[in-house]
Amino acid sequence: MYTYDTYDQAIVDARVAEFRDQVERRLSGALSEDQFKPLRLMNGLYLQLHAYMLRVAVPYGTLDSRQMRMLGHIARKYDRGYGHFTTRQNIQYNWIKLAEAPDILADLATVEMHAIQTSGNCIRNISSDQFAGAAADEVTDPRPWAELIRQWSTFHPEFSYLPRKFKIAVIASDTDRAAMRLHDIGIQLIERSGEIGAKIYVGGGMGRTPMIAPEIRDFVPAADILSYLEACLRVYNRHGRRDNIYKARIKILVHDLGAEDYARQVAEEHLAVKALGIDPPAAELERIAAMFAAPAFDADGPAFDADGNVTLDRSDPDFALWLDQNVTPHKAAGYAVVSISLKPVGGIPGDASADQIDLMADLAERYSFDELRVTHAQNIVLPHVRQSDLHAVWTALNDAGLGDANIDLISDIIACPGLDYCSLANARSIPVAQKIATRFAGRERELGELKLKISGCINACGHHHAGHIGILGVDKKGVENYQLLLGGSGAEDVSLAKITGPGFSEDGIVDAVEKVTDLYLTRREGEERFLDTYRRLGMEPFKEAIYG
Amino acid sequence: MGDLLHNRDDAPLEEPAVTLDAFLGGQDDATAVRLEAGDDARALIAHIDRLKLIEIAFPSFRDGRGYSAARILREAGYDGELRAQGDVLVDQIPFMRRCGFDSFAPEAPVDEAVLAASLARYENVYQPAADAAVPVWKLRHG
Numbered sequence: 001m002y003t004y005d006t007y008d009q010a011i012v013d014a015r016v017a018e019f020r021d022q023v024e025r026r027l028s029g030a031l032s033e034d035q036f037k038p039l040r041l042m043n044g045l046y047l048q049l050h051a052y053m054l055r056v057a058v059p060y061g062t063l064d065s066r067q068m069r070m071l072g073h074i075a076r077k078y079d080r081g082y083g084h085f086t087t088r089q090n091i092q093y094n095w096i097k098l099a100e101a102p103d104i105l106a107d108l109a110t111v112e113m114h115a116i117q118t119s120g121n122c123i124r125n126i127s128s129d130q131f132a133g134a135a136a137d138e139v140t141d142p143r144p145w146a147e148l149i150r151q152w153s154t155f156h157p158e159f160s161y162l163p164r165k166f167k168i169a170v171i172a173s174d175t176d177r178a179a180m181r182l183h184d185i186g187i188q189l190i191e192r193s194g195e196i197g198a199k200i201y202v203g204g205g206m207g208r209t210p211m212i213a214p215e216i217r218d219f220v221p222a223a224d225i226l227s228y229l230e231a232c233l234r235v236y237n238r239h240g241r242r243d244n245i246y247k248a249r250i251k252i253l254v255h256d257l258g259a260e261d262y263a264r265q266v267a268e269e270h271l272a273v274k275a276l277g278i279d280p281p282a283a284e285l286e287r288i289a290a291m292f293a294a295p296a297f298d299a300d301g302p303a304f305d306a307d308g309n310v311t312l313d314r315s316d317p318d319f320a321l322w323l324d325q326n327v328t329p330h331k332a333a334g335y336a337v338v339s340i341s342l343k344p345v346g347g348i349p350g351d352a353s354a355d356q357i358d359l360m361a362d363l364a365e366r367y368s369f370d371e372l373r374v375t376h377a378q379n380i381v382l383p384h385v386r387q388s389d390l391h392a393v394w395t396a397l398n399d400a401g402l403g404d405a406n407i408d409l410i411s412d413i414i415a416c417p418g419l420d421y422c423s424l425a426n427a428r429s430i431p432v433a434q435k436i437a438t439r440f441a442g443r444e445r446e447l448g449e450l451k452l453k454i455s456g457c458i459n460a461c462g463h464h465h466a467g468h469i470g471i472l473g474v475d476k477k478g479v480e481n482y483q484l485l486l487g488g489s490g491a492e493d494v495s496l497a498k499i500t501g502p503g504f505s506e507d508g509i510v511d512a513v514e515k516v517t518d519l520y521l522t523r524r525e526g527e528e529r530f531l532d533t534y535r536r537l538g539m540e541p542f543k544e545a546i547y548g
Numbered sequence: 549m550g551d552l553l554h555n556r557d558d559a560p561l562e563e564p565a566v567t568l569d570a571f572l573g574g575q576d577d578a579t580a581v582r583l584e585a586g587d588d589a590r591a592l593i594a595h596i597d598r599l600k601l602i603e604i605a606f607p608s609f610r611d612g613r614g615y616s617a618a619r620i621l622r623e624a625g626y627d628g629e630l631r632a633q634g635d636v637l638v639d640q641i642p643f644m645r646r647c648g649f650d651s652f653a654p655e656a657p658v659d660e661a662v663l664a665a666s667l668a669r670y671e672n673v674y675q676p677a678a679d680a681a682v683p684v685w686k687l688r689h690g
Contacts, residue, residue, distance in 0.1 A: 005688070007672045007684040007687065007688070008684075010671060010672055011670065011672055011674070011684075014669050014670050014671070017669065018666065018669050021662075021665065022639070025662070030659075035637070038609065038610070038637075038639075039639055121610070121612075151674045151675075151684075151685075152674060152675050154674050155643075155670070155673065155674065156674075156675060157615065157642075157643040157644075157646035157647050157673075157675075157677050158612075158615045158616055158619055158643075158647055158677065159612070159615075160612065160615075160643055161609070161610060161611065161612025161615065161640075162612060163612075226675075234616050234619075237612055237613060237615070237616045238613055238616050238617075242610075242611055242613075272623065273623075276623060276676070277676070278675065278676045280683070280685035280686075280689070281685070281689050283689045284685045284688065284689060287688065287689075
């Protein structure tokens with residue numbers, strides 16, 4: 001875990017004071033809402049349908065128990081007793097009073113947290129692999145690079161008024177658990193001749209014009225990464241479109257220029273900025289990386305079998321189910337990665353109560369070397385759990401209503417807040433998620449891995465383009481209408497979902513989902529996932545099943 | 549107030565600035581040029597030794613192209629007056645200063661006390677830019 005030094009702390013403390021001053025100017029009337037808006041947006045404070053919403057940054061989704069408890073404290077003291085974990089690995093609170101926002105930031109600063117750049121047309125929270133540091137397939141822990149980039153991008157004087165928001169993801173495995181190529185910049189750390197460097201993808205994104213980022217550069221060494229990003233951003237800041245908000249993301253620039261021409265411009269710019277000496281010395285990445293050193297994994301004690309696995313008692317069928325669905329292998333023998341589902345059937349995807357947040361913090365402290373992760377699928381991970389502790393962890397989770405065994409199943413739905421909260425939404429997302437989860441309750445495992453994602457408007461915060469099944473809510477002459485999409489993926493087999501045809505009512509969309517999954521069950525071959533069957537068969541038979 | 553909006557030893561240049569097109573199209577004896585937000589600052593680099601004022605337009609506070617233009621000119625060695633003109637908000641001036649602007653002509657009046665406080669607020673920065681501020685990684689490693 002990264003720990004602030006006096007510089008980091010001073011910067012965050014200064015931000016609290018600055019925002020307190022800005023809020024006071026707003027409350028006194030010295031600032032109009034128009035003037036205040038860009039200031040509050042730089043601090044993650046949105047004006048929603050019913051109240052202010054505050055989005056708190058969880059850099060690369062990593063938290064310790066002290067920070068997690070603070071999130072619970074804020075939910076309890078300033079909100080209605082719960083928080084909402086987001087697809088950007090952040091948390092947001094939906095019922096915030098403007099006058100209290102500075103106090104929340106001050107509370108966050110006591111545990112090295114903030115809301116800096118969680119909104120606005122700037123570089124947003126850096127996202128990463130929720131299994132970083134625990135995954136067997138990573139070439140290195142991506143988080144030191146993410147932290148280096150976080151610091152570089154914080155209050156970047158040149159890139160705080162970009163044409164649009166800007167999202168960067170860093171991963172270090174061939175398996176993509178962070179939808180890396182659907183980011184403005186996706187970075188995959190790779191090893192070449194013993195050196196770790198970055199493969200750079202630029203110009204991915206969802207929204208109304210979804211695009212998969214093309215590769216721009218095959219290898220950027222650590223010594224050049226910040227100057228290279230500076231060049232990527234400068235070309236965008238200078239040439240990205242500003243005449244049309246819907247064409248202002250970097251994906252449009254890269255698409256219009258062509259990846260090759262964009263890459264050439266970046267290379268030229270990089271020659272100029274590299275010479276300025278703006279890259280930190282290797283010692284800075286080393287300083288950060290030292291704080292992410294692996295915990296003292298200690299596999300002695302319980303007996304392990306030849307594969308390094310504890311022989312667990314699977315006699316409780318519910319526990320066995322949870323082991324199969326929510327527990328994944330760890331790089332250290334005797335340990336496992338636990339994914340906690342925030343997707344109970346009938347619940348709001350990504351919501352957790354203050355008590356649940358506290359409980360997850362307690363479990364992290366006791367069983368996971370004090371670490372938690374937020375996932376882009378709106379779940380929580382305990383990254384380093386001893387296999388011999390799994391039953392105790394599961395029992396505690398179950399008692400708190402957090403024991404759902406549905407990770408990556410059809411009820412593990414990503415959904416945006418939708419029209420229940422969001423002023424941009426055209427349709428509600430949460431009730432559709434609840435109805436689908438309820439319809440398939442008890443049958444999820446039969447359908448296997450099936451990623452279903454729901455957005456309540458074309459901005460695609462619910463990642464519907466990347467869903468094996470995607471649902472997009474639109475407004476059709478004043479009535480909520482839901483379009484069905486099939487075949488998307490945000491993983492290493494990245495693809496964009498395609499729309500099936502005319503949309504449906506709220507109940508009709510649930511029926512349509514059942515029709516396509518029924519077809520899958522009759523046509524699947526071998527171990528095929530829904531996505532594989534769709535890719536093999538193509539859209540036609542699914543269309544026939546829905547509309548025929 | 550004059551100091552906060554003009555942190556140079558010389559007085560603001562009063563000479564009317566010519567457009568980039570006019571400058572490149574023949575009026576190259578001018579010593580003051582105005583760049584619109586979409587103009588290519590690099591087109592001026594060959595001439596920066598002769599220029600005393602470059603004014604960069606901010607048609608809207610949301611239009612951040614001028615921040616890059618300013619850095620490009622400073623990185624190329626321009627040391628004359630670099631003025632931000634237009635929809636320049638008080639809370640933006642610290643970032644503009646970091647990008648190399650040393651003169652400001654906001655369309656709407658700027659609150660002096662607010663500007664003074666915001667310029668003094670951050671002691672440290674995370675990244676080098678066109679000003680003298682030393683990034684924390686340098687302070688950490690010498």
